[in-house]
Amino acid sequence: MTRAARPGDRASDPPAGYLVAGYRTGELLGAGAWGSVYAARGPDGTQAAVKLLGPARLSPGQRRTMAQIAHSELRFSRRADHPNLIRTLAVATVDDPAHPALDGALALVMERAARSLQDLLAAARPGAPVPGAERILTEVCAGLTHMHRAGWVHGDLKPANVLLMPDGTAKLADFGLTAELEGTHAYAPPLGSPDHVPPEWWSERTGARGVALRPSADVWAFGVLAHQLLTGGLHPFLGATARARSLAAQAYARGAAPLRLDAALPRRWRAAVTACLAADREERARGDLRALVAAATARPAAPRPRRAAIAGLAACAAAVLALTGAPEPFMPRPTGRAVPGTIPAGSDVPAAYRGMIEDAARRCPEPEITPALLAAMLKAESGFDPSAARPETGEYGIAMWTPGVFNAWAKAAAHPGPKDYMDPGDAIAAMGNYVCWLDQQLKHRGMTRGLPALVAAAYRTSDKTVAEEGGVPARVRPHVDRVLRYLADYGG
């Protein structure tokens, strides 16, 4: 972490012991393009970091961008609530006319990190993974996946923006370019880091609200970051400068050059990094980052116990499926078999969707994935409303799909051509496919009791979360109870 100067060295630095939102500032920890970060201590001695954004050093033209960045930091920081996202402890505007260089600055008080991945890379030996690379990548992936699921794009994932806490935990920071998805994309000022923006970024038009930003941009940046951490700092595209490397990435995206990952990149990570660096952003979006990372970090299955081997296989299968963009549960059931749990005739399941629901259930070989269960889940998800939308969490349509996740499971829809999560037929077919896979994952993890509840919970969270919490997580219990009530209504 850069320790460039002591407080008070620059006109915009606060004097030592300056009080911001109840925290006393200390030494300068580092400075970015738009702000500076200082060590700070809370009234109870809590170690913190204070980021001061503006107002000094800016031309009037820069102030607008600055205001946008400050607004983004503020909006997301307040909502960031995940062990792999830097927590904001307080937010304040400096009101101090006696210090014109500070007066009006936005102050974000955050938990204090020990260093950044940039520092780790600076000390790395090229050709060897940095210590703890796999764990760090798993944690970065967890933070990023959480953001995407909540409908946000980080927009500036790079080594300087991944902080390591004193206990080594990796946390994503710097939400200045973080933007909320509006449908398939968000908007942010055109300020990404040239080494980490995806190739399509360079040809995006900048409109009044900035450039279009998609979760697939974070996935690309994750691919670059993974390559850097696992090879001791080597960028996947060759070039002496960031400009040269970005031109090499653009040439690859145009098909003018192949992707040449460094030989030092561990074998088991090559598929995941290749998928993250897919030239086509649609293809990138189809991958499931969490499954890719899980497969890359899965240890070779030990001969015993049997369950561990099965779980390893399942993780690999998940990665392969995510890579091909055409996931399918294991063991497709021969069609035409009678399916238990058929929806009763007089129920409230709209007639238009019954056939779709029954077809989706029939494709799954698992006995608990019945039409009644899928219908109960659809009712709890959207009340059978095909135009349902929850933009705050990025979930849409009758099955409340997160668009990026839907793409990976949409192959189940029988028709050729593009699939649409707002189309009830596509959404229900994909839901059946995904729910079937979740059910199998839970069984592989040894969870065999109360599967309808576990599957409904996993659909809202993930199979991993349900397994880690040993059952239905408390936060989705009310939702799961609704599913079970509807399931009972449908005779399931």
Ligand SMILES: Nc1ncnc2c1ncn2[C@@H]1O[C@H](COP(=O)(O)OP(=O)(O)OP(=O)(O)O)[C@@H](O)[C@H]1O
């Ligand atoms: N919570 C924190 N704890 C400790 N150090 C931090 C914290 N947040 C940021 N820093 C340090 O302060 C530096 C400046 O952070 P900042 O977010 O302003 O800019 P940056 O990400 O380095 O660059 P830019 O914003 O221009 O892309 C970071 O590189 C990091 O080393």
